[in-house]
Amino acid sequence: MSARITSLDVPWVGRAVRRLEDLPLVTGKGRFTGDLPAAHRVRFARSQVAAGRIRSIKGPVGARIITAADLSDVKPIRPMLHKFNYRPIAQPVLANGVVRFVGECIAAAVAPTEEEAEDIVDSIEIDMEVSKPIVDVLDALNSTSAPLHPEAPDNVIVEGHFKTSGFDATWAAAQRIVRSHARSHWQSASPLEPRAAHAAYDQSTGRLTLTYTTQAPHLVRTALADLLGLPEADLRVIAPDVGGSFGQKMSLAPECVVIVWLAWRFRSSFSWVEDRRENLIAGLHSRDQHIDLQGAFDEHGRLLALSADVIANVGAYSCFPTTCGVEPLMAMAEMPGPYDVQNYACHARGVATNTCTMGPCRGVARPAITLALERLIDKAASALHIDPVDIRRRNLIKRFPYTSATGLVHDEASYRETLDIAVQHIDLTAFRKRQSEERTTGRYLGLGIATFSERTGYGSLAFAARGMEITPGWECAELSIDPSGFVEARIGASPHGQGLRTALAQIIADELGVQPENVRIIHGDTDRTPYGWGTFASRSLVIAGGATLIAAQKVRAKLVRIAAHMLEVGPHDIVLSNGTAKVAGTDRSLPIAALARETYHHTHRFGGQIDPGISEKGFYDPLGTFSNACHAAIVEVDVRTGKVTIERFVVVEDAGRLVNPMIVDGQVHGGVAQGIGSALFEEICYDDAGNTLSSSFADYRLPTAGDVPQMELHHLETHTGATNLKSKGLGEGGAIGAPAAVMNAINDALSPFDVSLDEMPATPERIAAALRNATHEGLAAPTSATSTERRSVSSQATPSWEERP
Amino acid sequence: MKSAVRLTVNGQDYRVNIEARRTLADTIRSDCGLTGTHVGCEHGICGACTVVVNGDPVRACLMFAVQAEGKDIRTIEGLAGDKKLHPLQTTFIEHHGLQCGFCTPGFLMLAAAVLARDPGISDAALMKILSSNLCRCTGYQNIAKAVRAAANQMRKPQR
Numbered sequence: 001m002s003a004r005i006t007s008l009d010v011p012w013v014g015r016a017v018r019r020l021e022d023l024p025l026v027t028g029k030g031r032f033t034g035d036l037p038a039a040h041r042v043r044f045a046r047s048q049v050a051a052g053r054i055r056s057i058k059g060p061v062g063a064r065i066i067t068a069a070d071l072s073d074v075k076p077i078r079p080m081l082h083k084f085n086y087r088p089i090a091q092p093v094l095a096n097g098v099v100r101f102v103g104e105c106i107a108a109a110v111a112p113t114e115e116e117a118e119d120i121v122d123s124i125e126i127d128m129e130v131s132k133p134i135v136d137v138l139d140a141l142n143s144t145s146a147p148l149h150p151e152a153p154d155n156v157i158v159e160g161h162f163k164t165s166g167f168d169a170t171w172a173a174a175q176r177i178v179r180s181h182a183r184s185h186w187q188s189a190s191p192l193e194p195r196a197a198h199a200a201y202d203q204s205t206g207r208l209t210l211t212y213t214t215q216a217p218h219l220v221r222t223a224l225a226d227l228l229g230l231p232e233a234d235l236r237v238i239a240p241d242v243g244g245s246f247g248q249k250m251s252l253a254p255e256c257v258v259i260v261w262l263a264w265r266f267r268s269s270f271s272w273v274e275d276r277r278e279n280l281i282a283g284l285h286s287r288d289q290h291i292d293l294q295g296a297f298d299e300h301g302r303l304l305a306l307s308a309d310v311i312a313n314v315g316a317y318s319c320f321p322t323t324c325g326v327e328p329l330m331a332m333a334e335m336p337g338p339y340d341v342q343n344y345a346c347h348a349r350g351v352a353t354n355t356c357t358m359g360p361c362r363g364v365a366r367p368a369i370t371l372a373l374e375r376l377i378d379k380a381a382s383a384l385h386i387d388p389v390d391i392r393r394r395n396l397i398k399r400f401p402y403t404s405a406t407g408l409v410h411d412e413a414s415y416r417e418t419l420d421i422a423v424q425h426i427d428l429t430a431f432r433k434r435q436s437e438e439r440t441t442g443r444y445l446g447l448g449i450a451t452f453s454e455r456t457g458y459g460s461l462a463f464a465a466r467g468m469e470i471t472p473g474w475e476c477a478e479l480s481i482d483p484s485g486f487v488e489a490r491i492g493a494s495p496h497g498q499g500l501r502t503a504l505a506q507i508i509a510d511e512l513g514v515q516p517e518n519v520r521i522i523h524g525d526t527d528r529t530p531y532g533w534g535t536f537a538s539r540s541l542v543i544a545g546g547a548t549l550i551a552a553q554k555v556r557a558k559l560v561r562i563a564a565h566m567l568e569v570g571p572h573d574i575v576l577s578n579g580t581a582k583v584a585g586t587d588r589s590l591p592i593a594a595l596a597r598e599t600y601h602h603t604h605r606f607g608g609q610i611d612p613g614i615s616e617k618g619f620y621d622p623l624g625t626f627s628n629a630c631h632a633a634i635v636e637v638d639v640r641t642g643k644v645t646i647e648r649f650v651v652v653e654d655a656g657r658l659v660n661p662m663i664v665d666g667q668v669h670g671g672v673a674q675g676i677g678s679a680l681f682e683e684i685c686y687d688d689a690g691n692t693l694s695s696s697f698a699d700y701r702l703p704t705a706g707d708v709p710q711m712e713l714h715h716l717e718t719h720t721g722a723t724n725l726k727s728k729g730l731g732e733g734g735a736i737g738a739p740a741a742v743m744n745a746i747n748d749a750l751s752p753f754d755v756s757l758d759e760m761p762a763t764p765e766r767i768a769a770a771l772r773n774a775t776h777e778g779l780a781a782p783t784s785a786t787s788t789e790r791r792s793v794s795s796q797a798t799p800s801w802e803e804r805p
Numbered sequence: 806m807k808s809a810v811r812l813t814v815n816g817q818d819y820r821v822n823i824e825a826r827r828t829l830a831d832t833i834r835s836d837c838g839l840t841g842t843h844v845g846c847e848h849g850i851c852g853a854c855t856v857v858v859n860g861d862p863v864r865a866c867l868m869f870a871v872q873a874e875g876k877d878i879r880t881i882e883g884l885a886g887d888k889k890l891h892p893l894q895t896t897f898i899e900h901h902g903l904q905c906g907f908c909t910p911g912f913l914m915l916a917a918a919v920l921a922r923d924p925g926i927s928d929a930a931l932m933k934i935l936s937s938n939l940c941r942c943t944g945y946q947n948i949a950k951a952v953r954a955a956a957n958q959m960r961k962p963q964r
Contacts, residue, residue, distance in 0.1 A: 029885075192905070241907075
């Protein structure tokens with residue numbers, strides 16, 4: 001691990017340094033938003049109907065209740081996209097006459113304790129005129145009843161069309177079309193810490209401090225200032241220890257706005273802590289998507305053209321700041337994935353329904369598009385009698401840089417290499433033999449592969465392409481050394497478990513020749529850090545790290561100049577290591593503290609050559625970079641019960657130069673576990689009235705330790721020229737590839753039954769139903785005595801391809 | 806209606822004035838000021854609120870504070886005892902057994918209670934125990950590694 005290595009030549013970057021974040025967290029000294037005391041506690045009365053009009057709100061006598069009528073000076077949340085036919089729908093912070101989903105906040109109850117506030121909520125009577133909700137996204141598209149929002153008469157909030165110039169001709173001439181329809185259902189990011197907001201007014205400065213479970217404190221400050229009509233200078237936003245997020249805490253919660261307004265209006269401190277039921281019902285859902293994908297292949301299995309239709313359920317409102325365009329538009333831009341296909345057409349829509357608002361969640365659209373694509377590839381392999389590994393080899397991007405059909409530049413990567421290595425580790429031949437043998441005893445094992453690319457670390461140009469009203473992307477790092485020689489960096493990113501502090505300390509330690517544990521990284525406080533965009537979209541290591549590297553290089557240069565001046569040598573003779581500046585080849589050295597003290601307290605000795613103090617800024621705004629991986633899963637499906645056991649899971653990934661391999665492995669483990677949850681267990685179910693049926697962890701099933709296999713991780717490192725660190729992001733990759741690998745494995749296991757499972761989660765109910773239907777149509781389930789050969793294409797109950805005459 | 810309750814937490818007495826419906830988790834956090842125990846679900850599934858009561862790992866969200874009167878309650882704040890760190894705290898750091906840290910106190914107290922009774926626990930039994938608590942960040946692999954490493958340390962005779 002990170003034993004004190006005395007050799008001065010071993011860099012910190014690349015080492016599994018233990019995390020600087022850990023000690024407070026393992027000793028119970030972490031500081032989470034819900035830990036803060038407040039004068040007043042707030043609970044929300046939420047809509048129990050999915051669609052309707054509020055006739056009256058009556059609270060118990062003497063209770064402090066806030067409704068929309070009190071918030072007439074608060075703007076609604078209205079994010080904006082200037083492209084893709086986006087309809088700027090608005091979400092009032094408390095329901096204003098109309099309710100649009102079960103769980104929408106109608107009133108806030110304020111009391112000295114949470115229990116009293118909950119008691120008040122239970123006593124609030126809300127009289128509603130109930131209307132028939134639209135729950136299913138396809139119903140929303142075909143609906144003849146009143147739309148959810150007047151701005152979108154057809155319930156389509158955002159719509160994109162894309163087609164390459166060569167597509168029509170290629171498609172018309174295509175001889176073999178394969179189709180895959182991937183269906184993914186509503187899921188919840190479900191961080192272990194539910195959302196919470198604490199706002200306090202400071203009488204002496206007239207400023208408000210918001211402590212909030214957020215991934216983007218500066219963005220929240222900007223939003224609140226706008227919604228409440230305050231200068232940003234009067235607001236301080238703190239993201240303390242945040243207990244996971246996975247995208248859910250990136251979007252501004254209307255509850256948070258109410259809390260801040262209360263603190264502002266009543267000049268006191270207010271706190272809201274969500275409970276799990278609220279989080280599962282109202283805490284931003286994701287992944288309710290239909291992806292209809294068709295691929296035209298030649299006889300060698302080369303993918304000639306891809307045609308996609310994407311429908312994403314956006315729920316009742318549009319999340320700030322990304323807007324609901326985040327899922328359908330990312331699907332449209334990245335559908336071709338890691339494959340070399342230049343002819344591409346896509347129609348993508350974000351459609352409103354009377355369900356909880358959608359927000360980004362780890363992987364965003366890519367888990368579903370990877371499922372669709374990898375199922376398509378496997379189906380093509382089967383239809384064309386080509387090995388599923390070979391068909392991928394023939395189609396994966398080989399030459400870099402590669403500009404995709406949608407204009408995304410894939411920098412140097414290892415798509416084919418990761419596949420080859422994964423296949424080696426699996427030992428395909430041995431597996432096929434075992435699979436065959438086990439089938440004779442009635443046991444069904446399967447192997448599934450998913451190859452994918454993950455777009456990461458992209459800056460403002462990429463966000464600008466989406467037409468967002470606020471364009472995030474760059475990052476800033478300030479690095480300073482105080483007169484005592486203490487090194488401190490202040491960043492605009494906002495990590496919440498990713499170990500970014502440790503990684504950045506390693507980068508700085510290498511540049512300045514200090515120990516990582518002597519570097520302090522400040523983040524998550526808008527009063528102490530430069531403006532930045534927070535942590536999401538697998539960006540922080542690349543972009544905040546890149547900015548940190550630039551700042552560290554400037555500080556290094558200054559330290560060298562100071563030392564050269566003080567030691568009376570040329571800058572080229574100075575070596576920074578072990579906390580000192582040394583004259584190379586001698587034992588003359590000065591500690592960093594001495595250099596710092598000189599430039600703060602004896603500036604005159606530099607004759608105007610060097611500015612006082614040590615503080616440098618770095619900005620970084622890269623175009624982006626693609627990491628990649630191959631996931632291979634071996635599963636067993638119990639055909640009597642539909643239960644899936646994952647026997648083995650192999651990941652071969654390439655995230656460029658790894659700063660801290662231990663942290664990287666942790667991200668892959670966590671992402672794959674979430675992907676397994678997506679594939680097998682997790683679904684927020686709604687009934688026809690729009691009630692959330694999965695409102696506790698008993699119904700919304702997160703994977704436990706027993707559900708997740710021991711993962712075998714292997715790393716390649718393609719040092720990319722696209723980023724100054726030569727690193728790539730990878731935080732979402734596990735969640736992107738694992739569902740497709742597991743689903744492909746299930747389908748491989750069940751190939752004797754001619755079923756095609758393309759809907760996740762593939763619960764035991766869905767698997768058992770598919771098997772029942774297959775048997776019912778006259779295809780007898782193979783007994784132990786029959787042949788285990790794969791059935792020929794022509795006998796498939798559901799043809800997966802059509803041959804053009 | 807509130808009444809006086811005396812809780813013994815980490816060897817220290819706390820006299821609190823609480824309603825009978827107040828959970829042990831909420832009481833520990835708000836009335837005893839020990840916020841290291843976290844509340845993740847309030848319905849006994851996630852285990853973030855796990856504390857040790859008379860040696861047993863317990864969901865503090867499913868216990869009323871009044872039920873814990875007269876019992877020996879241990880929370881994350883008292884895990885190290887009079888040492889700098891408990892072996893589990895050390896191995897969680899060494900093996901990257903935490904990311905956001907929210908579930909961590911619950912896992913540490915669960916593992917501490919189990920290992921105190923059976924440091925020689927088998928891998929299969931340990932996996933079953935660890936399935937009691939939810940983690941959304943780590944995928945459990947490093948948590949299992951850390952607990953196993955601590956168990957191995959705790960089985961060695963103390964010098």
